[in-house]
Amino acid sequence: MALAAAGIGIYLLFDQMGIGFKAPLKQIQERGTIRMITANTATSYYTYRDSPMGFEYDLAKAFADHLGVALEVIVPEWNTMFDVLNSGQGDFIAAGITITESRKRIALFSDPYMPVQQKFIHHKLKFGIKNLEQLAGRTIYVRKGSSYQERLKELKASGIDLKIQPLMYVSTEEFIRLVSEKKIKYTIADSNIALLNRRYYPDIKIGLPIQEEEYLGWAVKKTNEGLRDQINQFLEVAEETGILAKLYEKYYGNVKIFNYFELKKFHERIKTRLPEYKKMIKTESEKYGFDWRLIAAMVYQESHFNAKAKSRTGVRGLMQVTQDTARLMGIKNRLDPKQSVKAGVKFFNIMHKRFDDIPDPRQKNRFALAAYNVGYGHVRDAQAIARQQGMDINKWTSLKKALPLLTQRKYYEKTQHGYARGQEPVHYVERIFTYYDILRQKGH
Template sequence: MAVLFIFSVCYCGCEKEQSSILQGILKAGEITVYTRNNAHCYYLYREQATGFEYDLAKAFADHLGVKLKVKIAEKWEGMIPALMKGTGSFIAASLTIMPKRKKWVSFSNGYMPIQQYVIVHRNNRSIRCPEDLAGKTVHIREGTSYEERLNLLKNKGIDLEINLHDDLPTEELIRQVAEGKIEVTIADSNIALLNQRYYPQAVLACPISEQEFLGWAVNRNARNLLYRINCFFKTIKENGKFNEIYNKYYANIDTFDYVDLRAYHRRLKTRLPNYKEIIMEAADYHGFDWRLIAAQMYQESHFNPDAQSHSGAKGLMQLTSPTASSLGVENILNPEQNINAGVQHLKSLYDYFGKAKGLNRLFIALAAYNVGQGHILDAQNIAREMNLDPNKWSSLSITLPLLTYHKYYKKATYGYCRGTQPIEYINKIMIYYDILKRQGIEFKTYAKPNKEKKVDKKIRIAQQMD
C-alpha cells in the first residue's frame, strides 16, 4: 500500500509538471522556439521574419492562441542543452529524429521525410555510391546526424576521413563545394535541393542513409505540449496549411535546370545591369519588388530586348501588339517603353483580381499576364463549380490544367488553354526571384517617379499600389 501511495504521488506530481508547462505557456500568452538563422529555418527579409521552420512555428503559436518568441541558438549543439534548462519551449530547426537525441529530448511525430546525400561538384564523377567515399575527406558540421552516419560507414570498412567544422552552416559547405574549395560534404535532401538554385554547380551524388524524418523537440517532461504539437501537425496536414507552407519554400525545387540556372546567374551580371534602373523605377512606381519584375522579365525574354515569340509577343516583357498599342507604346522593342508598359500591364491585372489576397493575388495576376485574363476567368468559373475558392492560386493550379481537356474547354468562354503553362511560368519566376533575393545585390533606392518628369512620357503609368 505504501509503495502504491508513493507511486501515485510521483505519478500525479509528474502529470502536474507536464500540465504546468503547457498551462504556463497559455497563461503567459507566449511560446518560445529555439531555431537557427539560415535559409530553411529562420531569417529576416525586409525586416520580416520568414523561413520554413519559422512559418510552421508561427502557425503553431496561432493554433495555441499565443505569441511566438524566437530565440536563435548561437551554436547548433547548444539548442538541446538550452531547451533542457527550460529557457525555451521547443526546438524547430530541421532536427533529424535520432535515437541518440531521444536520450535528452522527446520528439514530435515526423513531419517531413529526408535523406542524407553526398554533395559534390557537378564535374566530379568519382562518387556514385557510399563505397566511393573511400579515400575521400568529407567536410561536415560538428555534432550533426551526418557525423553519426559517416562513422557507421567507417565501421563498415569504408576508409574515409571526416573533417569536422565548428558550427559552420551546411549551406556554407555546399557553397565551398560549388566553388571547388572542398570536394565533398553531406546534406539533408531538403537543404541540398533548396540550395541547388543558389549553387548550381553543387549536386546530389548519392544517398548515404535510409529515409529519416524531421521533428520538433520538447523537454521529456512536456508530454502535454508534445501532444498539442502532434495534434497541430495532424490538423495542418489535413486542412492543407502544411502544404501551403511547404510549397512556399520547396514547391519549385524539382524545377531545377542546371543549364538554365547557369545562364541565369551569368546574365544577372552581363545583361541585367543594362536595364536595372528602368526596372527599379517602374517597379517602385507600381508598388512591386523590382526583383520580382526582373525575374519575370528573365522568364519572358532572358533579358533580350529583341526577343520575339512564335505568337508575336516582343521585347523584354514580351508585349503583344494590341497590349502595347493600348498602353501607348510607339516602339515595342524600345527597352524603356517595353518595361514600363509591361509593369503597367501587370499592375492593371493585379488591380483587376483584387478579390484575391496576398500571394494569391500576385500569382493570379502573373498567370493572367502569361495566358490572358480570359482563361483565368474560365478557370475561376470551374473552381466555383468544384466548390473551390476561385481567389486561391492553389485552386486555379487545379482548374487551369483542366482547360486542356475538351470536356472543360468546350464550355469555357475563352476556350482551350495550355493550362499547365502558367503554373510552370510562375514556378520559374519564383525560382529566379528567390535567387535574386539571395544574391545580396543592392542598388540605390529610387524615389517614386515625378508625374511631370517620367522616364518616358509616352507611357501612361497607373497609380501607386496601396
C-alpha cells in the first residue's frame, strides 16, 4: 500500500507540473521496480559484505526512491548493454558511460552528471607521451566497442600510426592491472576510473589526455522520452539537494590524495606485516562490531604495522597509545601488540559511542576517528563552528571544513577546548579510509 500511495503521489505531482507519464514510465510504476543496466566495476556496482555499493548504484537507488519503486540490477556483458536496453530487458543504463555521438544514435541520453577525460595509462617505469604524435608506433590495449577505441580510431585516421588492440571481455580496471604488472604497456582510461584505481595499483602513471573533456550520462531507449525527462528532473534535484556531491565525496572525495611511496609501502606491508597481527585485529574488532579492515587501516595509519613504533610525542606501539590511555584501558605494556590493539580498539569504541547522536554509521566512524586523533572536545568544538556557519554538523564534509579553523584565533578563542592542529585529523581520517578502501577492494 505504501508503495502504491507513493506512486499515486508522484503521478499527481508530475501531472500538476504538466509533465505526465508516457507509457514506459507508467509501466515502471505499475511494475513497482525499475531495472538498472550496469557494469560490475569499482566505479559502477559491486557488493561488499553482501551489500551493494558503487557510485552508479547509489545514484540509481536514489532515483528509484525518488520514483517510489524498487531498484533491480542487471549486469550483462559490457558490450551488450545497449542490446539489453533496446530489447526491453532493462529500463536504463547507468554504468559510467560517456555521451558520444555514436551512442546517441542508438539511445537517448540524460543530462550529464560528471565530467571525465580519456587519459593515457602506462607503467611508472615506462616513458609516457608528451604529445599525441608520440602515440605512433605504440600498441594500446582497450576494451572492444569502448569510447577509447572510438577515439584511437579517430587519431589513427588523422595520420598517427598507432596500433589498437581491442579485447572483448576485458574491463578497463583489468587493463589497468595488466599495465601495473607490466603484462601490457599501454591502455586508456577515463580520468575517474584511472584516479580510483591508482590507489589499488600505485605503479601506474596517469599520463596525457587524448581527448577533450567528455561527460557521463544515463541512457534510455530512443522511444522512452518520459523516463529520460524524469532522470533529468532527478539529476537536477540531486544537484540542488547535495545528493550528487555526497556520493562524489563518498567514492571520489580522496582519490587525489596520492603519495606513490606511501601507497606502495602499504601494498607491500599488507603482505609482509599485516598477517602477523590480522587475527588479533579481527578478534578485538568483533568484540565491538567494527569492520576489522577499518581497524587494520587505523593501525597502519598509526604505526605502519610496527609494534615498536614511537612518535615524537611519546605515544607508542601498534595503536600509538598514550600512557594515560593505557592506564584507562587497563593495559601495562604499550609495546605488546595484543595489549596495544586491545587498548586502541577499546578507546576507539568509547569515542564511537560518544557520537551516538550521529545517525549515519559511516559519518559516525569518521567523527570517532577524528576524535581518536585530535580529541573528543576538539571535534565537538568543530561541530559548534560548523553550526555557526550554517553547515550540517553531522556530516564529515562539514567537519573537514570546520576542523582546520581551530588553528585560527578568531575561531578557537570562542571554543571550549581552544587551539588544535585541525588539519591533522582531516588527513588522518582521509588516509585511513583510503587504506580501508584498498583492503576491501583487494578482498582481504
